[in-house]
Amino acid sequence: MINKRLLIKNLLAHNDENSFYDKKRKIDISHKEGKAKFLKHVCALSNSNPKNNSYIVIGVEDEDNQIIGVDFFDDSKIQNLINAYLTHPPIVQYENIPFPHLPDHKVVGLVTIRPNDQITSLRKNIWKYYGGAVFFRDGSISMPKVFDIEIKDVNSKIVEAIESHAQNNIEHTLNGVFDFMEKRRDFNPQYKVFKEYFVLCWAGHRKVVKDEVFYSRVDIEMINEQKRLFYSALDEVSISYSENDFKIIEYVKLGLHDTFKYYKLEETTIQFENNAKYTIESELIFEPPQFDKKILHHIYNSNNVILQRLQKHLPLRPQDQQDLINLPATYLICYLNGFDSALDKLLDLKPFVKGQNKQFVIFYKETMRILRKVKYN
Numbered sequence: 001m002i003n004k005r006l007l008i009k010n011l012l013a014h015n016d017e018n019s020f021y022d023k024k025r026k027i028d029i030s031h032k033e034g035k036a037k038f039l040k041h042v043c044a045l046s047n048s049n050p051k052n053n054s055y056i057v058i059g060v061e062d063e064d065n066q067i068i069g070v071d072f073f074d075d076s077k078i079q080n081l082i083n084a085y086l087t088h089p090p091i092v093q094y095e096n097i098p099f100p101h102l103p104d105h106k107v108v109g110l111v112t113i114r115p116n117d118q119i120t121s122l123r124k125n126i127w128k129y130y131g132g133a134v135f136f137r138d139g140s141i142s143m144p145k146v147f148d149i150e151i152k153d154v155n156s157k158i159v160e161a162i163e164s165h166a167q168n169n170i171e172h173t174l175n176g177v178f179d180f181m182e183k184r185r186d187f188n189p190q191y192k193v194f195k196e197y198f199v200l201c202w203a204g205h206r207k208v209v210k211d212e213v214f215y216s217r218v219d220i221e222m223i224n225e226q227k228r229l230f231y232s233a234l235d236e237v238s239i240s241y242s243e244n245d246f247k248i249i250e251y252v253k254l255g256l257h258d259t260f261k262y263y264k265l266e267e268t269t270i271q272f273e274n275n276a277k278y279t280i281e282s283e284l285i286f287e288p289p290q291f292d293k294k295i296l297h298h299i300y301n302s303n304n305v306i307l308q309r310l311q312k313h314l315p316l317r318p319q320d321q322q323d324l325i326n327l328p329a330t331y332l333i334c335y336l337n338g339f340d341s342a343l344d345k346l347l348d349l350k351p352f353v354k355g356q357n358k359q360f361v362i363f364y365k366e367t368m369r370i371l372r373k374v375k376y377n
Contacts (some may be wrong), residue, residue: 001276004097004110005226007166012020012065013015014162014307019048019137020155023057026070027109029081030368031347036127039085044135045113045178046090046120052159058109069106070364072096072231077373079284085126088118096216096228100220104293168224176223191223194272199223202239214238220248229270231281233367236262238244246270251368254289256299263289266373283293284373287337300334300342303327305346310352325360328367335371346371 011021014057022041028034045054054300059070073094082089091114096107124131177199181189184203191201201223204215218237220230230237236251247269251262306320316324328346335342348366353364 001168002163002226002375003168003172003226004095004166004168006172006336007055007101008097008108008110008161010162010166011055011057011096012060012067016153018246019059020045020052020159022052022055022137023060023061023062023065024087025061025068029078030350030372031058032127035081035085036129040135041124042082042113042130043092043120043122044094046116048137049115049136049153049155049159049182050117051115051153052156053115053163054113056109056111056113059106059332067099067102067108069099069102070109071105072107072228073109074230074338074369085123087121087123088116088234089141090114090116090120092237095225096231097226102353104219104296105233107231110227127209128360136282139234157279164347166228172226173223176226180221180223185215187219188215191244191284194246194356195274196242197224197276198278200270200273204239212238214251230268230368233362237263244272246272251284252286252366254329256291256295257332263287265370267352268335286374287372289333290339291333293337295298296334299330300339303331303334304345311348324356325363328360328364332367332371336374343371 012023022045026207027038029038030190045056048054073096078094081090081091084094093112093114095110095112097110098107103110119134119186121134122131123127177191180201181191185203187203188206189201189203191199193199196333199222200220202218202220204218207214209218214236215238216232216234216236218230218232218235218239219228221228222305230248230250232250234253236253238249238251240247247267249267250265252265253260253262255261265286265287266282266284268280270280272278302323306316306324309316312345327349331342331346331349335346353361
């Protein structure tokens with residue numbers, strides 16, 4: 001089993017960007033330009049490496065390989081994006097890899113692109129790229145090319161060596177467990193071994209509501225692969241497990257006028273097999289709350305006034321300050337109740353997030369995470 005933290009270190013230490021490996025400071029697939037660039041790189045790496053894995057490392061400075069990290073990205077439906085826009089799409093996996101020096105909410109993103117014997121191309125137009133375009137890697141650059149010869153396999157031995165040096169062992173596993181238990185000692189850390197092989201660690205603030213146990217600020221890691229499976233700064237989570245599986249049900253808090261309820265969002269099951277393999281399946285079980293349309297019209301218009309003041313760089317009125325905190329969540333509720341333009345308003349709000357307080361930043365990120373899950377399903 002590959003230790004993904006070691007794999008990233010090997011990629012950064014021994015190789016510049018090339019035809020099987022790319023690195024990015026960040027990616028943003030919330031808008032067309034970001035999606036298009038990401039799809040271009042996936043397409044180019046897939047076409048340039050028909051016999052071996054390709055990788056994109058996200059959260060690294062290009063000049064000096066400094067690991068700065070990115071926000072946890074739990075979009076398990078990224079394959080849906082790949083399938084929608086690419087012909088002969090490769091299998092793509094996005095994983096979140098924690099590093100000890102990074103803050104709790106930061107990880108390094110690792111995109112693994114599985115080998116694909118067929119030529120991958122854009123299925124349809126997106127941003128400035130046309131449907132039918134084919135991309136390849138030219139050194140460290142993804143470029144459109146005309147192909148008329150068979151692609152030579154020049155990377156398999158290099159990739160095999162990098163992956164072999166990133167294999168996990170008992171020492172890495174034990175160190176991973178000790179590090180997790182120490183770092184999360186204030187969050188009720190626990191661990192369990194599944195099938196005498198897999199080691200799962202989790203932690204979170206525990207509370208009991210009507211005989212049910214819930215956790216907040218949850219962190220779940222697969223120690224064998226040194227990757228984070230789940231992280232949330234806000235949401236409530238229920239956890240259950242048996243000898244063969246580990247199940248997470250994620251809840252989100254939504255409401256209006258200081259009246260909130262928790263709604264089930266997604267159920268994730270990790271199934272452990274006897275052959276040293278495991279599978280992760282996620283199912284969206286979210287049923288959006290419905291509210292009175294007249295009330296929502298009033299809230300939507302009030303939100304738009306606040307957004308316009310931000311866009312015009314006007315100071316917010318005292319009554320706007322508290323409404324600003326709830327702006328992302330109420331725009332989301334409006335969108336889920338048929339106000340399609342509320343989605344555009346959420347995206348328009350993004351440039352003004354950075355200058356606000358920490359609570360607003362967290363609320364905005366959590367809202368966009370929920371929206372991503374709903375849209376891809």
